[in-house]
Amino acid sequence: MTCPTAAATSLRVLKRTLRKEMSRVLSELPSETVSGESRAVANYILSSELYARSERISVYLSMSTAELQTSHIVRGALRDGKKLFIPLIHPSRDPATDTDLPPRTEMSMLRLRSLEEYEGLKKNGWGIPEPDPQEAGEDALADDQPGLDLILMPGVAFDRQLNRLGHGKGFYDRYITRANAHAEARSQHSPTLVALALRAQLLPPEKIVPTDALDQPLDALVSADGWVWPRGEEEGEGGG
Numbered sequence: 001m002t003c004p005t006a007a008a009t010s011l012r013v014l015k016r017t018l019r020k021e022m023s024r025v026l027s028e029l030p031s032e033t034v035s036g037e038s039r040a041v042a043n044y045i046l047s048s049e050l051y052a053r054s055e056r057i058s059v060y061l062s063m064s065t066a067e068l069q070t071s072h073i074v075r076g077a078l079r080d081g082k083k084l085f086i087p088l089i090h091p092s093r094d095p096a097t098d099t100d101l102p103p104r105t106e107m108s109m110l111r112l113r114s115l116e117e118y119e120g121l122k123k124n125g126w127g128i129p130e131p132d133p134q135e136a137g138e139d140a141l142a143d144d145q146p147g148l149d150l151i152l153m154p155g156v157a158f159d160r161q162l163n164r165l166g167h168g169k170g171f172y173d174r175y176i177t178r179a180n181a182h183a184e185a186r187s188q189h190s191p192t193l194v195a196l197a198l199r200a201q202l203l204p205p206e207k208i209v210p211t212d213a214l215d216q217p218l219d220a221l222v223s224a225d226g227w228v229w230p231r232g233e234e235e236g237e238g239g240g
Helices: 004-027 031-046 051-052 071-079 114-120 173-185
Strands: 056-059 082-094 104-112 150-153 192-196 220-223 226-228
Touching: 031 071, 031 192, 031 220, 056 071, 071 082, 071 114, 104 173, 150 173
Parallel strands: 056 082, 056 150, 150 192, 192 220
Antiparallel strands: 082 104, 220 226
């Protein structure tokens, strides 16, 4: 029988190895490849029925390199009048349990209200545009808000079973847990989780992303080659 500690250590090693390998692969991608694939993915998203029926959407704001760019999606969603929410990484403390601990870093999704606001965002320490919490719109998971319909997610690597390898901070996994609880408390559907991937980030069919119980599975994935849905669902539409 495998020792749980040894298994957890092995999983961390597998994830770290895959992140390192994917970092090398992505660093070698020409900017023209990233730009072209980003535009193709944006077209798939913005023309989908899932997008059309989603009113409240969160989308990550991309790093300048090694990641699918989301500018076309952001501009399209604002143009279409969607309620768009973007990530803010911030310290968070649970007063009931964390009184003697340093604040934990968490992620919220705050409303992006206009193209002018988007173009005026300042970059954080990771080089990612981020809202000013003093000036941004409402929090998607505030008590008086209905939550989200669709979450468009980044990642480091993905497989065809719709597993996702993130950057190792757990921001999205914890946020999704909160978003699902927010929806359940209001008797609503959980948000549909869709990853946006460069072709190079999608592992070949014989490989899988190493995961554990805390890793949230995706509902779908979009690359420049189109949609990937769970086996048994039609490619192109679904979720909810």
